[in-house]
Amino acid sequence: MKETDALLVVDxxxxxxxxxxxxxxWGVDVVVTASQKALMCPPGLGIVSVSEKAFSVIRRNSSSQRFYWDFDRASNMMKEGETPFTTPVPLVKALVMALQLMHAEDLQLVLKRHRVLFDALRVGCAALGLGDATQxxxxxxxxxxxxxxxxxxGAQFVKSLYENFGTVIAASVGEANAHKIRIKTMGAITYDDIALDLNQIEAVLNTNGRNIEAGMGEKAARAYVRRCGMFDTLGLSSGGRQ
Incomplete structure (x- = not known):
């Protein structure tokens, strides 16, 4: 697409x-993200990164009627250190702090931590007898x-987890996904969060007729993290989680 007039926009x-x-x-022209996911900030900021190719299209259409989504106006205001409308100062400061924390940790390590904890949770869920719904x-x-x-x-399981532990995860939407659950592994996630999720999932499964050995999921996740060489990096203790 880079050699064509088409724009590549990525959510x-x-x-x-x-x-x-x-x-x-990768030649991506517009990347859209938000503050509340992997950037580990409060919700409220929409963030858009626009390539020069995309901006050339925006400038060619500068006379068209628009209000909130006037990227040309926003760009010009940013050169003056301002925004077109009232700036959500606390959210911007939170984003700056989050980015500083990520750079201090090192971005490549941040990405590796996401991957390892994601896989650790999957391994732990498999040890509890849950299937991998992402094929x-x-x-x-x-x-x-x-x-x-x-x-x-899924909805019943999510409700039980919340009522027993105050933990919020999500069910999947649609009749075909009735038996699926979703757990985020993004942002300020630590191994302790993964271990807690697994122990609580195990407890809810056992109250619904399963007979799972105590700590089985967490033990599998811990062993996986150790094999990945991230045991010390993630600050895990040598013993099991209580």
Whole structure:
């Protein structure tokens, strides 16, 4: 597409900050993301990165009627250190702090942490008897989708997890996804979060007729992280999680 007049626009709302995005190298013209996902900020900021090729199209249409989505006006205001409308100052400061934390950790390590914790949660869920509901060869490291036993509905499982532990995950939408659950693995996620999820999932499964050995999922996840050489990097203790 780079050699054509067409623009490549990518929705990376749950991607940027959690997996590689080489906008310039890949010839992506517009990348859209948001503050509340892998960038680990409060919700409220929409973030758009626009290539020069895309901006040439925007400038050619500068006379068309628009208000909120006037990128040309926004770009000109940014040169003056301002925004077209009232700036959400606390959210911008939160984003700056989040980016500083990510750079301090090192971006490549941030991306590796996402991948390892994503796979650790998948391994742990498999040890608990849950199926991998994502059959694609390329899996996003920012959300795990697992298949529950046929006797359990996703909505029922999500409700039980919240009522017993105050933990919020998501069910999948649609009749074909009635037995699936989704757990995010993006942003300020640590191994402790993964371990807690697995122990709580195990407890809910056991209250619904399963007979799973205590800590089986967490043990499998811990062993996986150790094999990946991330044991010390993620600050894991030598013992099991209580």
């Amino acid at each position: 990376s709302v749950s991607g940027v900050g959690g997996l590689e995005m080489g906008q310039d190298e 694609a060869s390329q899996k996003s490291p920012t959300v795990v989708v697992s298949e529950l036993p046929a006797s359990l509905l």
